[in-house]
Amino acid sequence: xxxxxxxxxxxxxxxxxxxxxxxxxxxxxxxxxxxxxxxxxxxxxxxxxxxxxxxxxxxxxxxxxxxxxxxxxxxxxxxxxxxxxxxxxxxxxxxxxxxxxxxxxxxxxxxxxxxxxxxxxxxxxxxxxxxxxxxxxxxxxxxxxxxxxxxxxxxxxxxxxxxxxxxxxxxxxxxxxxxxxxxxxxxxxxxxxxxxxxxxxxxxxxxxxxxxxxxxxxxxxxxxxxxxxxxxxxxxxxxxxxxxxxxxxxxxxxxxxxxxxxxxxxxxxxxxxxxxxxxxxxxxxxxxxxxxxxxxxxxxxxxxxxxxxxxxxxx
Numbered sequence: 001x002x003x004x005x006x007x008x009x010x011x012x013x014x015x016x017x018x019x020x021x022x023x024x025x026x027x028x029x030x031x032x033x034x035x036x037x038x039x040x041x042x043x044x045x046x047x048x049x050x051x052x053x054x055x056x057x058x059x060x061x062x063x064x065x066x067x068x069x070x071x072x073x074x075x076x077x078x079x080x081x082x083x084x085x086x087x088x089x090x091x092x093x094x095x096x097x098x099x100x101x102x103x104x105x106x107x108x109x110x111x112x113x114x115x116x117x118x119x120x121x122x123x124x125x126x127x128x129x130x131x132x133x134x135x136x137x138x139x140x141x142x143x144x145x146x147x148x149x150x151x152x153x154x155x156x157x158x159x160x161x162x163x164x165x166x167x168x169x170x171x172x173x174x175x176x177x178x179x180x181x182x183x184x185x186x187x188x189x190x191x192x193x194x195x196x197x198x199x200x201x202x203x204x205x206x207x208x209x210x211x212x213x214x215x216x217x218x219x220x221x222x223x224x225x226x227x228x229x230x231x232x233x234x235x236x237x238x239x240x241x242x243x244x245x246x247x248x249x250x251x252x253x254x255x256x257x258x259x260x261x262x263x264x265x266x267x268x269x270x271x272x273x274x275x276x277x278x279x280x281x282x283x284x285x286x287x288x289x290x291x292x293x294x295x296x297x298x299x300x301x302x303x304x305x306x307x308x309x310x311x312x313x314x315x
Contacts, residue, residue: 055189066188082177112159197210251301
């Protein structure tokens with residue numbers, strides 16, 4: 001997403017805000033019950049966690065427990081012990097190497113950068129508010145162009161978050177365990193899952209795989225801790241966290257309505273399409289298209305930022 005007015009002048013402000021709260025209230029409910037019995041970090045550990053050079057600018061943000069384990073050199077060992085406690089036959093695993101993960105993520109950053117530099121010139125966002133385009137193009141054309149423009153704006157986020165993830169992996173931080181095929185996974189700090197984003201068949205699935213670390217933080221800080229209107233309040237907090245541009249508030253308030261509507265439709269109609277494979281495929285295709293268009297419509301103000309172009313698009 002676009003940088004807020006705060007992050008333009010202070011690039012690490014959002015990151016610091018995230019890290020400060022994650023250290024304490026970014027815990028699960030069970031951890032919160034015992035947090036006062038835990039040893040507090042030293043001042044040096046605290047500063048190191050907030051300002052570590054690998055993620056101070058673009059993230060990704062991480063759990064304090066995982067970060068300290070990495071600093072003390074027991075990060076991968078700790079994760080392998082967790083795997084050994086859950087699975088059998090993995091006691092002889094070699095020390096995991098991040099080389100493959102780093103190379104694949106660097107390749108993805110290169111592809112993302114090339115796509116962004118190419119697509120944004122070919123499909124400029126300014127056309128969305130061009131008077132000639134708005135008056136001459138029909139609704140379907142405008143809707144399709146909106147989708148294309150929003151798709152063209154995404155590679156810059158893919159680039160930044162994947163590169164930040166690769167930097168941490170190259171340092172040996174980000175190992176999350178072993179998958180069902182016995183392959184090492186380096187996605188502990190991953191901020192997005194591109195495949196699941198592009199194939200999402202629900203608004204919820206899309207959000208769960210976009211800006212993952214921030215979504216986890218919002219869930220723990222707000223969604224799980226309030227007793228009324230958790231969805232609405234979480235979206236409002238997200239808007240406040242991003243900054244003061246009006247476009248942020250248009251996006252997150254619209255996102256609240258879309259989330260509730262999508263949840264209602266899914267709960268009331270999905271079961272009608274599970275009786276056969278053909279119906280299920282048709283349902284998935286329809287919900288994929290609806291999700292992608294709904295996301296494009298929702299995030300357009302986030303790209304526009306100002307009120308006037310946002311109203312022009314929404315009209």
